[in-house]
Amino acid sequence: MENFNFYVPTDVRFGKDRLGELPEVLNEFGKRVLLVYGGGSIKRIGLYDKLMTILKDNGNEVFELSGIDPNPRIESVREGVALCREHQVDVVLAVGGGSVIDCSKVICGATFYEKDAWDLVLSRNYAGPALPLVTILTLSATGTEMNRNAVISNLKTRQKLGIYGKNLLPKASFLDPQNTYTVSQYQTLAGSADILSHLMEQYFDLTPGTEVQDSIAEALMKTVIQCLPVALKEPDNYDARANLMWASTLALNGLPGTGRKGAWSCHPMEHELSAFYDITHGIGLAILTPRWLDHVLNEKTLPKIERFARNVWGITEKDAMTAAKMGIQALYDFFVLNGVPMTLPAVGINSEGEFEAMARQAVDHSTIATAAFSPLNVEDVVAIYQACMKDSHFI
Amino acid sequence: MENFNFYVPTDVRFGKDRLGELPEVLNEFGKRVLLVYGGGSIKRIGLYDKLMTILKDNGNEVFELSGIDPNPRIESVREGVALCREHQVDVVLAVGGGSVIDCSKVICGATFYEKDAWDLVLSRNYAGPALPLVTILTLSATGTEMNRNAVISNLKTRQKLGIYGKNLLPKASFLDPQNTYTVSQYQTLAGSADILSHLMEQYFDLTPGTEVQDSIAEALMKTVIQCLPVALKEPDNYDARANLMWASTLALNGLPGTGRKGAWSCHPMEHELSAFYDITHGIGLAILTPRWLDHVLNEKTLPKIERFARNVWGITEKDAMTAAKMGIQALYDFFVLNGVPMTLPAVGINSEGEFEAMARQAVDHSTIATAAFSPLNVEDVVAIYQACMKDSHFI
Numbered sequence: 001m002e003n004f005n006f007y008v009p010t011d012v013r014f015g016k017d018r019l020g021e022l023p024e025v026l027n028e029f030g031k032r033v034l035l036v037y038g039g040g041s042i043k044r045i046g047l048y049d050k051l052m053t054i055l056k057d058n059g060n061e062v063f064e065l066s067g068i069d070p071n072p073r074i075e076s077v078r079e080g081v082a083l084c085r086e087h088q089v090d091v092v093l094a095v096g097g098g099s100v101i102d103c104s105k106v107i108c109g110a111t112f113y114e115k116d117a118w119d120l121v122l123s124r125n126y127a128g129p130a131l132p133l134v135t136i137l138t139l140s141a142t143g144t145e146m147n148r149n150a151v152i153s154n155l156k157t158r159q160k161l162g163i164y165g166k167n168l169l170p171k172a173s174f175l176d177p178q179n180t181y182t183v184s185q186y187q188t189l190a191g192s193a194d195i196l197s198h199l200m201e202q203y204f205d206l207t208p209g210t211e212v213q214d215s216i217a218e219a220l221m222k223t224v225i226q227c228l229p230v231a232l233k234e235p236d237n238y239d240a241r242a243n244l245m246w247a248s249t250l251a252l253n254g255l256p257g258t259g260r261k262g263a264w265s266c267h268p269m270e271h272e273l274s275a276f277y278d279i280t281h282g283i284g285l286a287i288l289t290p291r292w293l294d295h296v297l298n299e300k301t302l303p304k305i306e307r308f309a310r311n312v313w314g315i316t317e318k319d320a321m322t323a324a325k326m327g328i329q330a331l332y333d334f335f336v337l338n339g340v341p342m343t344l345p346a347v348g349i350n351s352e353g354e355f356e357a358m359a360r361q362a363v364d365h366s367t368i369a370t371a372a373f374s375p376l377n378v379e380d381v382v383a384i385y386q387a388c389m390k391d392s393h394f395i
Numbered sequence: 396m397e398n399f400n401f402y403v404p405t406d407v408r409f410g411k412d413r414l415g416e417l418p419e420v421l422n423e424f425g426k427r428v429l430l431v432y433g434g435g436s437i438k439r440i441g442l443y444d445k446l447m448t449i450l451k452d453n454g455n456e457v458f459e460l461s462g463i464d465p466n467p468r469i470e471s472v473r474e475g476v477a478l479c480r481e482h483q484v485d486v487v488l489a490v491g492g493g494s495v496i497d498c499s500k501v502i503c504g505a506t507f508y509e510k511d512a513w514d515l516v517l518s519r520n521y522a523g524p525a526l527p528l529v530t531i532l533t534l535s536a537t538g539t540e541m542n543r544n545a546v547i548s549n550l551k552t553r554q555k556l557g558i559y560g561k562n563l564l565p566k567a568s569f570l571d572p573q574n575t576y577t578v579s580q581y582q583t584l585a586g587s588a589d590i591l592s593h594l595m596e597q598y599f600d601l602t603p604g605t606e607v608q609d610s611i612a613e614a615l616m617k618t619v620i621q622c623l624p625v626a627l628k629e630p631d632n633y634d635a636r637a638n639l640m641w642a643s644t645l646a647l648n649g650l651p652g653t654g655r656k657g658a659w660s661c662h663p664m665e666h667e668l669s670a671f672y673d674i675t676h677g678i679g680l681a682i683l684t685p686r687w688l689d690h691v692l693n694e695k696t697l698p699k700i701e702r703f704a705r706n707v708w709g710i711t712e713k714d715a716m717t718a719a720k721m722g723i724q725a726l727y728d729f730f731v732l733n734g735v736p737m738t739l740p741a742v743g744i745n746s747e748g749e750f751e752a753m754a755r756q757a758v759d760h761s762t763i764a765t766a767a768f769s770p771l772n773v774e775d776v777v778a779i780y781q782a783c784m785k786d787s788h789f790i
Contacts, residue, residue, distance in 0.1 A: 001637040003410025008403075014654070015398025209634025211618045212641045219610030226606060239604025242396040242654075246607045255645075259409070259637075 001209045004258040010146045011172040014246065016238075018174055019050060019136075023058040025172045029132045030090025031058075034083055036065045036104045038096045042138065045182050047095065051136075063087050065107075068096065071153045071160060071274055071281070072103035077117045080107035084131060091132045094170075097139030097191075102150035105168040108133050121152045126165040133170045138179045140245040141191030141282060143198060143252025145173040153275065160275045161365065175249065177241035185232055189340055190282030192228040192244060196221060197266055197285035198251045204293075204304055204373045207260035217256035218311045223247045225312070228338060263373040266292050268366030269381055272358035279347045286340045287347070290332040291387040294394050296374035297324055304373075328394045344388045355385045396604045399653040405541045406567040409641065411633075413569060414445060414531075418453040420567045424527045425485025427456045429478055431499045432490045433463045437533065440577050442490065446531075458482050460502075463491065466548045466555060466669055466676070467498035472512045475502035479526060486527045489565075492534030492586075497545035500563040503528045516547050521560040528565045533574045535640040536586030536677060538593060538647025540568040548670065555670045556760065570644065572636035580627055584735055585677030587623040587639060591616060592661055592680035593646040599688075599699055599768045602655035612651035613706045618642045620707070623733060658768040661687050663761030664776055667753035674742045681735045682742070685727040686782040689789050691769035692719060699768075723789045739783045750780045 013021055026033060033055060042048045055062050065080045083089065084107060094104035108130040110117035120126055137145045144150065148169045153160040183191070203217040223243050230240035250256075269292070270284040297305055302324055309315040309327020317323040332342065341347050359381035363369050368376045376384075408416060421428060428450060437443045450457050460475045478484065479502060489499035503525040505512035515521055532540045539545065543564045548555040578586070598612040618638050625635035645651075664687070665679040692700055697719055704710040704722020712718040727737065736742050754776035758764050763771045771779075 001410075001634055001641075003413065006407040006409065007405070010402070012401040014401065015396075018398065209637060211621060211634075211638045212615065212645065215614035215618055216611055216645075219614040220607065223606045223610055239396055239606075242604060243606045246396075246654075250607065250611075250650075255650075259641075 001259040002207060006254050006258055008146060008169065008253050010170050012146060012175060012249070013172065014175045016176060016178060018176060019054055022051075022054055022134075022174070025134055026058070026060065026091055026093070029171070032061045032063070032087060032090045034063050034065060034080065034087075034089045034092045034107070036068060036080060036092060036094045036096070036100055036107070038066070038068045038100050040066070041182070042095050045179065047136070047138070047179060051095065061087075063089060068100045068103045070099050071278065072099040074118045074121065074152055074154045076103050077106045077110055077152060080104070081110045081117055084111040089131065091134060093134050093136070095136040095138065097137070098142030098144045101135050101137070101144045101170070102142070102152065104133055104135070105144070105150040105165065106152055106163060107131075109165050109168055118154060121154075121161050121163045124161065124163055126163060126168070128167070130165065130167040133168070135170045135173045136179070137173060137175050137245065139183055139187065139191055140180055140241070140248040141194040143195075143248050143250075145170055145175065146249045146253040149252075151271075158275050159365070160271045173249075175245050177238055177245045180241050180245060181236040183235070185339065186280070188228070188231055188235075189338055190280045191248065192224050192282070193286035193335065193340065194282035195224050195244070195248045195251050197282070197289060199256055200289060201264045201267060202257035202260070202262040203308065204263040204301070205260045206300070206304065206372055210260050213256050213259055214307070220247045220251050220256065221312050225334060232338060261372050263371055264366070265296075265368050265371055265373065265376060268362045268368050269384060271365070272362045273349070275361070276354050276358055277347075277349050279349070283340060283347060286335045287342055287344065287388050288384065290328050290335075290394065291384050291392060293328045293331070294325075294392070295380065295384050295387065296376075297328070298374070301374055322395070325395045332392060332394065342392075343390055344385070352386060352389065355382045359385065396654040397602060401649050401653055403541060403564065403648050405565050407541060407570060407644070408567065409570045411571060411573060413571060414449055417446075417449055417529075417569070420529055421453070421455065421486055421488070424566070426454060427458070427482060427485045429458050429460060429475065429482075429484045429487045429502070430490065431460045431463060431475060431487060431495055431502070433461070433492070433495050435461070436577070437490050440574065442531070442533070442574060446490065456482075458484060463495045463498045465494050466673065467494040469513045469516065469547055469549045471498050472501045472505055472547060475499070476505045476512055479506040484526060486529060488529050488531070490531040490533065492532070493537030493539045496530050496532070496539045496565070497537070497547065499528055499530070500525075500539070500545040500560065501547055501558060502526070504560050504563055513549060516549075516556050516558045519556070519558055521558060521563070523562070525560065525562040528563070530565045530568045531574070532568060532570050532640065534578055534582065534586055535575055535636070535643040536589040538590075538643050538645075540565060540570065541644045541648040544647075546666075553670050554760070555666045568644075570640050572633055572640045575636050575640060576631040578630070580734065581675070583623070583626055583630070584733055585675045586643065587619050587677070588681035588730065588735065589677035590619050590639070590643045590646050592677070592684060594651055595684060596659045596662060597652035597655070597657040598703065599658040599696070600655045601695070601699065601767055605655050608651050608654055609702070615642045615646050615651065616707050620729060627733060656767050658766055659761070660691075660763050660766055660768065660771060663757045663763050664779065666760070667757045668739075668744070670756070671749050671753055672742075672744050674744070678735060678742060681730045682737055682739060682783050683779065685723050685730075685789065686779050686787060688723045688726070689720075689787070690775065690779050690782065691771075692723070693769070696769055717790065720790045727787060727789065737787075738785055739780070747781060747784065750777045754780065
C-alpha cells in the first residue's frame, strides 16, 4: 500500500425527505443563492417547486442558471461566473446529476479566478478559493457529490478535461434516493455502468497489499450488480435506488482508490468517444471495459483479473486464465442482459475513420501511455476501439 | 436503508514516515501542545524522541500527560483538564492506541465543561466546544482515530461508559503502520478481535436494503481474517499492518453502520467483564461473540447469520441452519487457531458469582434489552456468560 491522504469533509445527508434541513445548511454561508440545474426534470418531479417554497420561506435571494447540458460546457460555467459576480452570490446550490454539479464546482472556483474559466480547467489542478457549494443529487453515477473533481467540455476545441480543485468539494450533499425514481432505464443503466467503471479503474492495479481497497471495490461492484436489475424492473424500489446512490458516492470519494494509482484507462478512451460523437459517457464505458480487459490480459495482469472473476462474479473454474476470461465475459453478459447497447455501431458510430485521431488525443490528454496496470499506446487504443465494432466473445 | 448523516472531517495522513507534516498540522491551532501518551512504549520505539525533536524545532511549548492506562480512567482526564486550563493549551496531541486517544478526546471537551469531567461522561452526548485534537495512532483496534466516541472508566463507581461528542472528532490523524510493528502478539490479536467485533456489531442487523453497508462490513472482516495471521507471523510485514490499521479506522467511522441500528450487544456485555475483572477488551469480545451468535440464532436472525457464514467464511453447505452454525464455528476456530484464550477461565475468571450483577449492569447501561437484532434480558446475558466458561462446539 502506498501513502495516502483521506480527507473528505462533505456533510452527507442521506435519505428520504430531508429538504427541511436545507435552510440550516445554506444559512451558514449566506442568503444569496445561485440555483443551478439542467433541462427541467427537477420541475417535472416537483423538486423545483418544493425548493423555491423552502428558499422563499427562508428569505433567500435566488438567481438561476438552468439548461446545463450532459457533458457540461464551458459556456455554462462562464454564464454562472457572471451571475455570481454580478449578484455577489454567497453559495451555489446545484440540483441535478454529475453534469450540473461539475459545472457548479467550476463556477464556484472560476468566480475567484482572474483569467477565463477555460484557463482554470486547463490548469487541471486549482488550489485557489471557491464559493461554497451545496448539492442535491438526482442521478446515481459520477460520485462528484463527495469529491473534488469535475469534467468540463469545450466543443470549440473538441476537448473534455478533468479538473481537480482542493476547495471544490461540496460542503454538503443531500442524497435522496426518491429523486432518482424517474431516471429513465437508459440513464439508470448508464449511471450504473459509470459507477462500475470508477470501481474497476481503481481496482485494476498492481500495487501489492491493498486488501482493504480491493475488497471495498468488490463490495461496491457486487452491490451495483445486485441492485441495478431491481432498479430497472422497479424504478421506485427505494432500497435498490438507495444502494445505487450510496455506492455511486463511495465509489469515487477516495475509498477504493487510496494507496494506489489505479488503471484509469477506459475513462480517457471514453472521453474521446464523447468528445467526437457526444455519446452517453456510462454507455461508452460499458462498451469499452470488457474489450480493454481482454486486450490487457497477460501474465502480469492475470492475477488481478482472475481475482475479479472469482470475487465479483463467483467464477469457480480452476484454470486461472480461463477463469479470468470467464470474468470478462460475465461483465459483458451482465451489460447485455440489462440492455446496454454493447457495440459502437449500436450507439451510432459506424465508421473507424476517427479512431486514430481519438486514440492520439486519448494518449496525449492522459497518462494511459505510462499507466501502471498496463500501458496503452495509440495502436492499443485503436485496437480496443476496433474490438468494439462488433459483438464479442472472450472465452 | 434508514436515513443517515455521514460527515467525518478528520484529515487522515496514512503511511510511512509522515511526521514531517506534523508542524504544518499543529500550527493551524497554536504552539502550546499537551502531549498525551501511555506507559512508555512510544519511548521504546523511538517515537517520543522523534516527536520531541520535531516539536522543539517547530517552537512548540510542550506539556506532558503520560501513564494513561488501558481502559482509561476518569482521573487521567481530570489531570489533563487541569494541565490544559493551567497552561492555556492550544491543541492536544494524543500518541498511542484507543485508550490514549479516548482519554484525550474527553480532556478536549472537559476543558470547556463547567462541571466535573465525569459528569460530562455521564451526559453520554456532549455538544459543547472542545480543544482541537491531533492523533498519532500506535495500535489498530478501536477506530477512535476517525470518530466522535470515547470510552472512559470509573473504578470507584465500577462504570465504563461511552460518550459521544460532536466536537470530539480528531482534526487530523497520522496513521503509520510501522508504529504497530512492536505491538505484541496478544495485543495484535486483541486489536483485531476488536475490529471484527465492531464490524459484527453493525452487520448483525435486520434493517432491509443495506447492501452497501453489509458488503463493506464483509470486505473489512475478510481483510482482517486474511491479514491478522500474517501480522502475527511477521510483525513487521508492512502491508499486513497497513491493512489492519486502515480496516480498524474504517470499521468504526460510520461506513458499515450508517442507515441502520446494529446489534451492539457484545460490547455492553464485555464492558462489564472489563469493569469487573479488568480483562483485555478485544479478548473479551472474541470470547463472547460466537456464544452470543449461537444464543440468538433463530428463525428471524438466521438469514443474516447464514449470509455471514457464506460471504465471510465461504461456507457452501446447503442447509441454511447448518451453514449458519458452521459460520459461528468458523469464527470460533479462527480465534482459537490464532491463539485467543477462548474461555473466561482462560483469562482468569473462574467463578460465575458476579454473572448476575454484570448482566444487570449490562442491561441497565445499554440498549440490549430492546436491541433490534435480538433483544437480551438479564437471563440471556447470564446464559451467554455461562456458555463462555468452557470450550464450545456449535454444530
